[in-house]
Amino acid sequence: xxxxxxxxxxxxxxxxxxxxxxxxxxxxxxxxxxxxxxxxxxxxxxxxxxxxxxxxxxxxxxxxxxxxxxxxxxxxxxxxxxxxxxxxxxxxxxxxxxxxxxxxxxxxxxxxxxxxxxxxxxxxxxxxxxxxxxxxxxxxxxxxxxxxxxxxxxxxxxxxxxxxxxxxxxxxxxxxxxxxxxxxxxxxxxxxxxxxxxxxxxxxxxxxxxxxxxxxxxxxxxxxxxxxxxxxxxxxxxxx
Amino acid sequence: xxxxxxxxxxxxxxxxxxxxxxxxxxxxxxxxxxxxxxxxxxxxxxxxxxxxxxxxxxxxxxxxxxxxxxxxxxxxxxxxxxxxxxxxxxxxxxxxxxxxxxxxxxxxxxxxxxxxxxxxxxxxxxxx
Numbered sequence: 001x002x003x004x005x006x007x008x009x010x011x012x013x014x015x016x017x018x019x020x021x022x023x024x025x026x027x028x029x030x031x032x033x034x035x036x037x038x039x040x041x042x043x044x045x046x047x048x049x050x051x052x053x054x055x056x057x058x059x060x061x062x063x064x065x066x067x068x069x070x071x072x073x074x075x076x077x078x079x080x081x082x083x084x085x086x087x088x089x090x091x092x093x094x095x096x097x098x099x100x101x102x103x104x105x106x107x108x109x110x111x112x113x114x115x116x117x118x119x120x121x122x123x124x125x126x127x128x129x130x131x132x133x134x135x136x137x138x139x140x141x142x143x144x145x146x147x148x149x150x151x152x153x154x155x156x157x158x159x160x161x162x163x164x165x166x167x168x169x170x171x172x173x174x175x176x177x178x179x180x181x182x183x184x185x186x187x188x189x190x191x192x193x194x195x196x197x198x199x200x201x202x203x204x205x206x207x208x209x210x211x212x213x214x215x216x217x218x219x220x221x222x223x224x225x226x227x228x229x230x231x232x233x234x235x236x237x238x239x240x
Numbered sequence: 241x242x243x244x245x246x247x248x249x250x251x252x253x254x255x256x257x258x259x260x261x262x263x264x265x266x267x268x269x270x271x272x273x274x275x276x277x278x279x280x281x282x283x284x285x286x287x288x289x290x291x292x293x294x295x296x297x298x299x300x301x302x303x304x305x306x307x308x309x310x311x312x313x314x315x316x317x318x319x320x321x322x323x324x325x326x327x328x329x330x331x332x333x334x335x336x337x338x339x340x341x342x343x344x345x346x347x348x349x350x351x352x353x354x355x356x357x358x359x360x361x362x363x364x365x366x367x368x
Contacts, residue, residue: 028329028351029255036261039355065351069331076334084333 020075024068031068034061073134074186074203077210085128085214089239092125092164093118096157099136103144111149118157123164124239131211132236135219138204139168139232145197146230147172163217163235171229175221183221184209192226212236246272247366248291252282252309253327254301258350265355271362279304283312286319292366294319296344298328310342323365327358 038058045051100116107114143153153170175183179190186206193200212219215236223230249271253259259275266273274289276282279300294313298306306326313319323345331349346361 025329025334029258032329032350033255033257033261035351036258036355040261040265068351072331072334086332 018075020071024072024075027068028065031061031065034058035065070203070207073207077207085131087126087128087215089124089126090129092123092127092166092236093157094122095127095129095132096136096155096166099133100140100155103140106144107153110144110147112144112147113152114154115152116155116157119159121159123157123159125164125236126239127215127236128211132215134204135208135211135234136166136168138208139234142204143168143170143172143230145200146170146193151229159238160235162238164238166234166236167231168234169229169231174226174228175223175230176226180221180223184219208234246270247293247362248272248274248289249362250274250276250282250285250289250291250294251327252276252279252294252296252300252306254278254297262355262358265359266362269359269363271366278302279306279309279312282309286313286316290318291322293323293325293362295325295327295362298326298330307340307342310344314342323368325361325365327353 035058038054038061042051042054042058045054096118097116100114104114140153140155147153147170151171153168153172156165156167156169158165158167173192173196175190176192182188183190184205185202187202188206189200189202209219212234217234217236219235220233221230222233247270249266251259251263251266251273253262253275254277259277263273263275274285274291276285277300279296280302282294282296283304294310296306296309300306300309304312306328310324310326313322313324325346325348326344327348327350329350331352332347345365348358348361
């Protein structure tokens with residue numbers, strides 16, 4: 001009997017994920033049309049008011065594209081056999097630096113002190129580039145969203161024996177001890193994060209954990225409590 | 241630019257608006273572009289048009305999808321060395337875009353790339 005219910009619930013879950021995937025893919029075509037039209041119109045627009053409007057439309061549309069991509073990733077991740085990863089050996093330090101680069105301005109705009117420390121000797125890891133970029137971007141976006149002006153955010157890459165550890169450390173709003181174990185749960189958002197930002201919907205850390213698990217690595221979080229910052233450590237195997 | 245000197249591109253895309261927006265941008269950049277709506281139409285165009293780059297969508301109307309078009313090209317000695325691009329809204333590793341024995345030179349997710357990036361990719365592949 002329990003096997004019957006287990007099978008049925010899995011079937012329903014698969015159908016739900018299949019539905020999300022189809023809908024999300026359908027969204028991508030009109031989103032692409034808006035993106036490409038904005039780009040074309042922007043290239044020829046001289047009126048500064050219209051230019052600003054088009055830029056805003058483009059930025060909002062890009063947010064929708066990111067959201068759609070995340071939904072597809074969540075649905076595909078739940079059907080783990082579907083999501084295929086392409087692993088390649090590459091420099092982790094280069095990847096971290098390149099991913100962090102566009103964030104420098106974003107942190108600067110918010111008056112947050114941002115630094116990236118990588119070791120002199122390169123570290124090679126076998127990774128799915130796009131997905132590790134997603135993990136790093138998610139951690140950096142969270143650090144930016146949940147830190148007030150005047151605070152610090154730092155990224156440190158270190159080699160610890162057979163592993164590489166990427167740490168993203170902030171002194172932002174922190175996480176309460178009760179909410180800490182739930183932080184990687186799908187659609188979970190802590191009370192303080194909800195108060196600070198209403199836009200997130202709690203999938204980037206869930207996906208990050210799934211991605212790192214597929215890399216046979218680990219992702220962990222620590223925080224001394226509310227208003228005491230947070231530290232995320234991503235551990236990946238080093239390729240010698 | 242002389243027609244014969246212009247780099248030739250065959251693009252298989254069934255969405256009329258995307259075809260118009262990107263098609264015009266590609267043409268403005270000096271490429272000689274042929275647009276096909278189905279895989280069968282693309283194969284028929286290739287009878288007397290040898291492009292420098294072939295770009296395909298994956299999900300197409302008719303009996304052939306983008307991978308079928310690439311597979312057919314890979315068996316044609318005249319065409320098999322032409323660089324190919326998959327330009328689709330199914331990402332690499334997602335459902336329809338899942339791994340396939342025929343590997344394109346480049347794989348681009350439409351919603352993630354700008355027209356400028358597509359044109360840069362075409363220029364890069366035509367330069368080789």
